[in-house]
Amino acid sequence: MQFSKIGIVGCGQMGSGIAEVAAKAGLTVIAREINDELLSKGKGRIEKSLAKAVEKGKLSAEEKSTVMGRIKFTTGIGDLCGCDLVIEAATEDIKTKLGIFIELDKVCKPEAVLASNTSSLSITELAAGTSRPGKFLGMHFFNPVPVMKLVEVVRTVATDEQVIQAAKGFAEQVGKVPVLAKDGGGFIVNRLLVPYLFDAITVYQNGLASREDIDNGMKFGCGHPMGPLELNDFIGLDTMFYIGEILFEEFKEPRFAPPPLLKRMVQAGFLGKKTGRGFYDYRK
Secondary structure (H helix, E strand, O other): OOOOEEEEEOOOHHHHHHHHHHHHOOOEEEEEOOOHHHHHHHHHHHHHHHHHHHHOOOOOHHHHHHHHHOEEEEOOHHHHOOOOEEEEOOOOOHHHHHHHHHHHHHHOOOOOEEEEOOOOOOHHHHHOOOOOHHHEEEEEEOOOOOOOOEEEEEEOOOOOHHHHHHHHHHHHHOOOEEEEEEOOOOOOHHHHHHHHHHHHHHHHHOOOOOHHHHHHHHHHHHOOOOOHHHHHHHHOHHHHHHHHHHHHHHHOOHHHOOOHHHHHHHHHOOOEHHHOEOOOEOOO
16 A cells, blocks of 8 residues: 555645645645635745745755645645545644544545544544544644654554555655554653643742743753743644643543643733744744
């Protein structure tokens, strides 16, 4: 089983990144959004990323044009009918994702594999909304997709072995390092990362140290490229809060419960870099 034509549902930060790396690898890509405005933003995001690669000498102008030529942008979900693999990269909401997969199951060819880029939701629950649980898995890319090397390949109890191997091969083809995980809240990375990031918020909340000293402590003491409060801002505080709620609901362990300060900041609209203010002020 090999994938040559890739469908991407959602052209936000993650979806556009996945489309870019797939097209760079020589694959045909169909990128779908729900309206022309979001589709245009996604296309612009890819063009900007490729332009930076040209500026840095990592890509020629001709190669940039070739990569863009491999991507078809559409608002019609029916245009994904001929894809071998369709990766959903929509907002992290179970109802939204289930609705997408119900539609994809109807329009995609029977042998097509469906995958979700979710970072925390149940792959098994999403697969149950389709008639092809054996051809369903998680493929969790990391942000920013063109830079980060990891992909979590997540199997359910029903996923066919050949589908897992084909997904691993696809991840390697687009320049990523796949790691295998069973379907379980947070998979590998978020299961380990979220408690660490929440602990940093609690340390700051309790006044043990300043935000700068917390971040510098982990950067210069543990060799992390980014401090935990900076990383919370980069991921998005609303995303962190939502992931924490999902993990706490599944495991009922205090280490997964979002700290009170995180909840208050989300309520205030301080969501991190994307809104200009989180633990740090990015409005300057």
